[in-house]
Amino acid sequence: xxxxxxxxxxxxxxxQGTWRMGExxxxxxxxxxxxxxxxxxxxxxxxxxxxxxxxxxxxVVGQAIQxxxxxxxxxxxxxxxxxxxxxxxxxxxxxxxxxxxxHIDLYLLHWRGQxxxxxxxxxxxxxxxxxxxxxxxxxxxxxxxxxxxxxxxCATNQVLYNIEQRGIEFDLLPWxxxxxxxxMAYCPIAQGGELLASPTxxxxxxRYQVTPSQVALAWVLRQTGVIAIxxxxxxxxxxxxxxxxxxxxxxxxLDAIDRVFGAPIRKHPLAMV
Numbered sequence: 001x002x003x004x005x006x007x008x009x010x011x012x013x014x015x016q017g018t019w020r021m022g023e024x025x026x027x028x029x030x031x032x033x034x035x036x037x038x039x040x041x042x043x044x045x046x047x048x049x050x051x052x053x054x055x056x057x058x059x060v061v062g063q064a065i066q067x068x069x070x071x072x073x074x075x076x077x078x079x080x081x082x083x084x085x086x087x088x089x090x091x092x093x094x095x096x097x098x099x100x101x102x103h104i105d106l107y108l109l110h111w112r113g114q115x116x117x118x119x120x121x122x123x124x125x126x127x128x129x130x131x132x133x134x135x136x137x138x139x140x141x142x143x144x145x146x147x148x149x150x151x152x153x154c155a156t157n158q159v160l161y162n163i164e165q166r167g168i169e170f171d172l173l174p175w176x177x178x179x180x181x182x183x184m185a186y187c188p189i190a191q192g193g194e195l196l197a198s199p200t201x202x203x204x205x206x207r208y209q210v211t212p213s214q215v216a217l218a219w220v221l222r223q224t225g226v227i228a229i230x231x232x233x234x235x236x237x238x239x240x241x242x243x244x245x246x247x248x249x250x251x252x253x254l255d256a257i258d259r260v261f262g263a264p265i266r267k268h269p270l271a272m273v
Contacts, residue, residue, distance in 0.1 A: 007135035015045030022056020035064035049077035080113020088123035167268035
């Protein structure tokens with residue numbers, strides 16, 4: 001699979017998301033199996049958060065990577081209300097315990113909260129110096145947030161980005177690319193549903209003999225420096241996600257998508273889910 005440099009490490013352009021994992025104990029085995037298959041398929045970046053299933057997703061990930069931690073680039077996120085000088089190390093230790101590891105490769109502030117950014121950054125830096133995390137970054141930050149942060153140590157920004165939600169293309173994505181930093185796209189195929197039922201995506205998918213979700217992933221990856229982190233819980237879906245890294249859409253495909261899902265022509269509030 002194609003790779004991109006993230007926090008000084010080559011990672012696959014398609015990783016694995018874990019939102020909503022760990023909420024139903026009856027699905028845990030299937031979720032663990034899906035993540036392990038994803039690693040086998042080359043999607044060795046796994047993204048999770050203490051918020052997902054209130055730690056349940058981290059426990060699923062911990063089980064999935066047991067015995068193969070060295071193969072995985074592990075990303076987790078801290079709640080904003082835990083992002084204080086004292087709260088960050090406590091939250092990180094709890095995440096490390098659930099993940100069954102002694103370090104997190106990339107640790108993100110999930111979104112802005114009440115604590116000053118300088119305080120959160122200081123806590124991140126202490127974790128990095130202690131070897132608890134490799135690098136740190138942010139999530140759901142708009143341009144103004146990043147300008148206020150103004151830290152060259154920030155490794156990435158994880159934001160909502162898909163064919164239906166293109167607002168970041170107006171200013172955030174160009175700003176990030178100008179600074180030569182990788183962007184992580186969550187929900188890259190939206191929530192499925194209406195997007196994947198689009199006649200335009202279906203027509204393109206038929207031409208390449210792929211699925212609409214693979215077209216949606218390839219569309220996100222057309223951008224320089226973007227990593228997609230879709231979630232999959234079935235073997236078929238996992239394999240389809242991994243295979244999407246090979247799909248390259250041509251100008252006619254992109255024009256067709258633009259006609260239905262137009263690029264932004266003005267600033268939009270940063271979308272989040």
